[in-house]
Amino acid sequence: xxxxxxxxxxxxxxxxxxxxxxxxxxxxxxxxxxxxxxxxxxxxxxxxxxxxxxxxxxxxxxxxxxxxxxxxxxxxxxxxxxxxxxxxxxxxxxxxxxxxxxxxxxxxxxxxxxxxxxxxxxxxxxxxxxxxxxxxxxxxxxx
Amino acid sequence: xxxxxxxxxxxxxxxxxxxxxxxxxxxxxxxxxxxxxxxxxxxxxxxxxxxxxxxxxxxxxxxxxxxxxxxxxxxxxxxxxxxxxxxxxxxxxxxxxxxxxxxxxxxxxxxxxxxxxxxxxxxxxxxxxxxxxxxxxxxxxxx
Amino acid sequence: xxxxxxxxxxxxxxxxxxxxxxxxxxxxxxxxxxxxxxxxxxxxxxxxxxxxxxxxxxxxxxxxxxxxxxxxxxxxxxxxxxxxxxxxxxxxxxxxxxxxxxxxxxxxxxxxxxxxxxxxxxxxxxxxxxxxxxxxxxxxxxx
Amino acid sequence: xxxxxxxxxxxxxxxxxxxxxxxxxxxxxxxxxxxxxxxxxxxxxxxxxxxxxxxxxxxxxxxxxxxxxxxxxxxxxxxxxxxxxxxxxxxxxxxxxxxxxxxxxxxxxxxxxxxxxxxxxxxxxxxxxxxxxxxxxxxxxxx
Numbered sequence: 001x002x003x004x005x006x007x008x009x010x011x012x013x014x015x016x017x018x019x020x021x022x023x024x025x026x027x028x029x030x031x032x033x034x035x036x037x038x039x040x041x042x043x044x045x046x047x048x049x050x051x052x053x054x055x056x057x058x059x060x061x062x063x064x065x066x067x068x069x070x071x072x073x074x075x076x077x078x079x080x081x082x083x084x085x086x087x088x089x090x091x092x093x094x095x096x097x098x099x100x101x102x103x104x105x106x107x108x109x110x111x112x113x114x115x116x117x118x119x120x121x122x123x124x125x126x127x128x129x130x131x132x133x134x135x136x137x138x139x140x141x142x143x
Numbered sequence: 144x145x146x147x148x149x150x151x152x153x154x155x156x157x158x159x160x161x162x163x164x165x166x167x168x169x170x171x172x173x174x175x176x177x178x179x180x181x182x183x184x185x186x187x188x189x190x191x192x193x194x195x196x197x198x199x200x201x202x203x204x205x206x207x208x209x210x211x212x213x214x215x216x217x218x219x220x221x222x223x224x225x226x227x228x229x230x231x232x233x234x235x236x237x238x239x240x241x242x243x244x245x246x247x248x249x250x251x252x253x254x255x256x257x258x259x260x261x262x263x264x265x266x267x268x269x270x271x272x273x274x275x276x277x278x279x280x281x282x283x284x285x286x
Numbered sequence: 287x288x289x290x291x292x293x294x295x296x297x298x299x300x301x302x303x304x305x306x307x308x309x310x311x312x313x314x315x316x317x318x319x320x321x322x323x324x325x326x327x328x329x330x331x332x333x334x335x336x337x338x339x340x341x342x343x344x345x346x347x348x349x350x351x352x353x354x355x356x357x358x359x360x361x362x363x364x365x366x367x368x369x370x371x372x373x374x375x376x377x378x379x380x381x382x383x384x385x386x387x388x389x390x391x392x393x394x395x396x397x398x399x400x401x402x403x404x405x406x407x408x409x410x411x412x413x414x415x416x417x418x419x420x421x422x423x424x425x426x427x428x429x
Numbered sequence: 430x431x432x433x434x435x436x437x438x439x440x441x442x443x444x445x446x447x448x449x450x451x452x453x454x455x456x457x458x459x460x461x462x463x464x465x466x467x468x469x470x471x472x473x474x475x476x477x478x479x480x481x482x483x484x485x486x487x488x489x490x491x492x493x494x495x496x497x498x499x500x501x502x503x504x505x506x507x508x509x510x511x512x513x514x515x516x517x518x519x520x521x522x523x524x525x526x527x528x529x530x531x532x533x534x535x536x537x538x539x540x541x542x543x544x545x546x547x548x549x550x551x552x553x554x555x556x557x558x559x560x561x562x563x564x565x566x567x568x569x570x571x572x
Contacts, residue, residue, distance in 0.1 A: 015318070015321075015322055015325070016163060016164065016169075016321060016322075016325055016335070017163055017169040017171065017318055017321060019163060019164050020159060020160055020162060020163070020164075021159065021162050021163075021164075021166055021217060022487065022489075023164055026159075026160045026461075026464075027460055027464065027490045027493060028160065028457045028458065028459075028460035028461040028464065029457065030457075031456055031457035031460055032301070032303055032455075032457040035301075035302060035303060035455075035456065035457065036301055036302075039301070039302055039361070048361065049302070049360075049361070050360075050361065058451065060451075060497070061456045061497055062496065062497055063494070063495070063496050063497065064456060064494065064495050064497075065492070065493065065494035065495070066492065066493050066494070067491070067492050068489075068490055068491055068492065068493075074164060074335075074336075075325070075334065075335070075336065158461070158464075158465055158468070159464060159465075159468055159478070160461055160464060165344065165346075169318075169321075170317055170321065170347045170350060171314045171315065171316075171317035171318040171321065172314065173314075174313055174314035174317055175312075175314040175444070175446055178312075178313065178314065178444075178445060178446060179444055179445075182444070182445055182504070191504065192445070192503075192504070193503075193504065201308065203308075203354070204313045204354055205353070205354050206351070206352065206353050206354065207313055207351065207352050207354075208349070208350065208351035208352070209349070209350050209351070210348070210349050211346075211347055211348055211349065211350075217478075217479075218468070218477065218478070218479065302449060302450065302455075303449055303455045303457065305449060305450050306445060306446055306448060306449070306450075307445065307448050307449075307450075307452055307503060309450055312445075312446040314446065360450060
């Protein structure tokens, strides 16, 4: 029996100044969109990103990638799906998808590590975060 | 006899993503350019903006304005002239001018106050800052 | 008897990357917020900003100013009130106010002119725009 | 005998507003830095990015990735090395490296395709571009 998982999606509208001379969203802004989706994902799961900070923790990006499929344009409404893979010891790898009316605009992946802000070292993901995030992680594929 | 004053100018080149769908620099980026000129002005006068921070101080913007004369475009080289008025007790009001090959692109004004970072209160501009900045302030007009 | 006027307000949430090392929204981003409010104001009044473009028109900023009252911070929800003064022949001067839970975060003003995109000249505001915007303009003070 | 190749490096200084609440350059800005390096690479090789546009061509990003090694901070001077792989028929895949005083800050890759602006289709890289870029491409590894 497959475990039920939920899929987190955040909607935003492309702002005028996020577009460049080509008339489309400037490529770096896709990573900013991913970051916004992360913030909203943290709101949904643990209450807010600040709750991490209050717990002396932070999230550092260690890797990010984007494949651009179809340009997003000014005033487009985009849905950003944020799907973390099953959590590692201190890392969270998330798949992101940007959709406009169901069409894929871009796909990406971000890898984050949890760090102790004081010690500036990676830390094990605390249980209260793990429990809040796990219902949203991708179902492991396969048997 | 007029006091000799020096005029601070910082040159930068317009970046692709700073331009918008109209093919010109997005209006908010002019304030970012002004801020870059402030950083470079602090480097010229007191060594670096961080020296303020190391002294427990910071600069807060309290007012900013821009008049747009002629649009700046991708790849333009712009000169930003930064001219502080004679310093107040805790405030610095600066006139800014954006020039492209001598032509005025925009003019603006920024008002900053010096604050104590710990106390979160405005503070009197310390002498070491005042002495470094004064040779660059606008000559008071008039007799 | 006072004419009834409506007040346009757009809500947005401060994004992580809009804040700087001081922990507050970077000053230039206030102008970007104003621009977002303008886009949403155009949506409310004439359908969308693109309808202007489809009519061969565009809006150019000629002047912008901000007074910073109380710093906005990451994750704050801000209300931006956008109140155009009674329209000029080809210009629209608008007062903007940024509020957080009723408290004033910043105030500003933007002056725009309507231009013909082809001719690159200012044009008289067309009637269809004027009629759509006028119910939202500030009541002239006085008498 | 190894073919001589040249390595393109562009230096820039981290701006105040490019840093976020963590005190480091916001992750999306690394892609903006990569884009700046591309612009400067085009200046070095074909005269300017605009020369492409004048030839009816443009460059579209199809893929981008970054690995973050060591955070860049406000006022850091960064060197961006831009090394295209041997050119494809219509695509250019480039490796990027961000260095601070020789230390690797980040590494990345961008894949671009050349497109015909009118037709909105990919095009074969024209000879005048190919000849200008080839002296800077990475030496094929192997034998």
